[in-house]
Amino acid sequence: MTPRPFRVDRRTEEYPGAFTLHLTAIEQPAPAFSPGQFNMLYAFGAGEVAISMSGRPQQLEGTTVHTIRTRGLVTAALARLQEGEQLGVRGPFGNGWPLPEAKGRELLLIAGGLGLAPLRPVIYHLLHQPRPRAIPNFRLFYGARRPGEMLYGTELQAWSHEMPVITTVDHGDSAWSGEVGVITTPLKRADFDAHNAVAFLCGPEAMMRFSIQMLLERGMPASAIYISMERNMKCGTGLCGHCQWGPNFVCKNGPVFCFADVQNWLGIHAL
Ligand SMILES: Cc1cc2nc3c(=O)[nH]c(=O)nc-3n(C[C@H](O)[C@H](O)[C@H](O)COP(=O)(O)OP(=O)(O)OC[C@H]3O[C@@H](n4cnc5c(N)ncnc54)[C@H](O)[C@@H]3O)c2cc1C
Ligand code: FES
Numbered sequence: 001m002t003p004r005p006f007r008v009d010r011r012t013e014e015y016p017g018a019f020t021l022h023l024t025a026i027e028q029p030a031p032a033f034s035p036g037q038f039n040m041l042y043a044f045g046a047g048e049v050a051i052s053m054s055g056r057p058q059q060l061e062g063t064t065v066h067t068i069r070t071r072g073l074v075t076a077a078l079a080r081l082q083e084g085e086q087l088g089v090r091g092p093f094g095n096g097w098p099l100p101e102a103k104g105r106e107l108l109l110i111a112g113g114l115g116l117a118p119l120r121p122v123i124y125h126l127l128h129q130p131r132p133r134a135i136p137n138f139r140l141f142y143g144a145r146r147p148g149e150m151l152y153g154t155e156l157q158a159w160s161h162e163m164p165v166i167t168t169v170d171h172g173d174s175a176w177s178g179e180v181g182v183i184t185t186p187l188k189r190a191d192f193d194a195h196n197a198v199a200f201l202c203g204p205e206a207m208m209r210f211s212i213q214m215l216l217e218r219g220m221p222a223s224a225i226y227i228s229m230e231r232n233m234k235c236g237t238g239l240c241g242h243c244q245w246g247p248n249f250v251c252k253n254g255p256v257f258c259f260a261d262v263q264n265w266l267g268i269h270a271l
Contacts, residue, residue, distance in 0.1 A: 001237065003042040003088025004028070008081050009063065015149050018114065019079060020054070020067045023089065029062030030089075034096030035121035036228060036256045040236045041066065042088030046077035050233040050251070052118035053092060057125055064089065067117040067151060093236045094255050097122055098226060099135070102198045105224075106137040108190075110211050112183060112203025113144055116151045118228050118255075119202050127162055139164035141190075143183035143207065147176045166190070183207065184214045194219040200256075202228040209266065212259055222260035229255050229262075 010022040023030070033053050042048040055065025070079045081087060099122070107126070111119050119140075126138050140163065144150045147169050159165050166186045168179040179186060199215055201208045208227050215225055231243040231250040238252030246265035248254060259266070 001090065001235070003040070003048070003090045005086050006030075006064070006089045008083050008085050008087070011081065011083055014067060014151050018067065018069045018149075018151070020065060021078070021081065022055075023064045023066070023087070025062050025064075025089070026086070030064040031092065033057065033064075033092035033121075035099070035125055036096035036118055037092035037094045038118075038236075038255065039064065039066065039089050039091030040093065040233070041068075041074075041078060042090070043074050043077035043081070044087065047074040048088075048090075048234075049074045049078070050093075050230075050236060052228075052255075054117040054120045055124075057121050058128075067114065067120075069114050090236060093251055095253070097200050097228075097256050098258075099125065101224075101226075102135045102138075104134070104136075106139075106192055106197040107135050108187075108192065108197055108199040108215075109138065109140045110183065110187065110199055110201045110203070111140065111142045112207035113149065114151065115201075115203030115207075115228070116142055119200060120152065120155075122200060123159060123163075127159070139166065139190075139192075141166045141168075141183050141187055143168045143170070143203070145170045147173055147178075182210065184210050187211060187214050188218075192218075195221075198224045198226070200226050200228075205266070212266075222263060223258060225259035226256055227259055227262075227266075229257060 005026045006023040009024050012020040038050050038052045040048045041051050051066045054067045109119050172180040229250050234240045234242040236251045238249045243250040
């Protein structure tokens with residue numbers, strides 16, 4: 001429960017209002033994590049927030065990486081941190097993405113906006129699998145509001161040489177020659193075997209609901225669809241009840257849930 005001190009080694013601006021912090025543990029190396037898990041980041045004097053791991057699962061030299069969008073008080077305090085300054089870190093918490101479920105099947109990664117951050121460790125894992133690959137087929141569908149609000153632009157380019165990367169934006173600009181519209185459009189026409197595929201989704205809840213609807217229409221069973229949920233968090237360990245969602249605590253039972261298990265709650269506004 002006690003935050004450990006970490007130092008900001010590098011701070012990268014993703015786009016105005018979103019940034020990535022590369023952190024190093026000051027006292028002991030950052031613990032290993034599974035893709036989909038999160039840390040509680042403590043900005044001294046401001047408070048603590050849940051932020052997903054977005055770096056490599058095989059952490060290099062004890063570093064941990066987080067991509068954050070500035071929303072309220074705590075994330076604004078994190079945004080003000082400069083290289084060399086310190087913050088507190090607790091974690092990793094949560095269950096992570098069920099990668100074993102995708103073995104021998106096609107894995108569809110579907111991300112909206114900042115939702116690419118919790119999926120990036122999955123992409124690193126998939127691209128660095130030993131050969132023959134346990135998960136041979138995978139592709140990324142990524143939708144953002146504007147071209148300038150796409151995360152990890154250079155990496156997206158590099159990944160597109162190693163795996164199918166399908167991007168779309170809500171609003172294009174003069175430099176954008178790609179697809180304009182919601183992510184469900186490329187998802188609808190994509191050629192995949194819905195009965196032998198698994199989908200990992202992360203993004204705004206509305207985007208996840210529409211994408212799930214499309215996957216179900218394509219014939220994917222609800223048991224093959226996994227989503228990462230965000231709820232207000234305090235302890236991160238299943239003690240305080242802040243993150244209760246239906247019968248689950250998002251911090252302990254999630255943040256990744258199988259859609260088949262939570263479909264009754266996903267559609268209920270403000271639950
Ligand atoms: C498992 C998980 C992973 C997350 N991963 C990321 C990530 O990688 N990057 C990122 O930018 N954000 C992530 N979030 C959302 C992030 O925790 C909230 O944006 C953040 O808590 C807002 O805090 P604030 O102090 O800036 O805003 P305020 O509005 O001042 O929030 C006050 C309190 O409300 C809570 N809160 C407000 N909005 C949310 C929200 N949407 N979700 C959860 N708690 C909220 C926080 O506990 C915070 O202490 C994640 C949330 C969860 C639950
Ligand atoms: S954050 Fe306290 S129970 Fe989940």
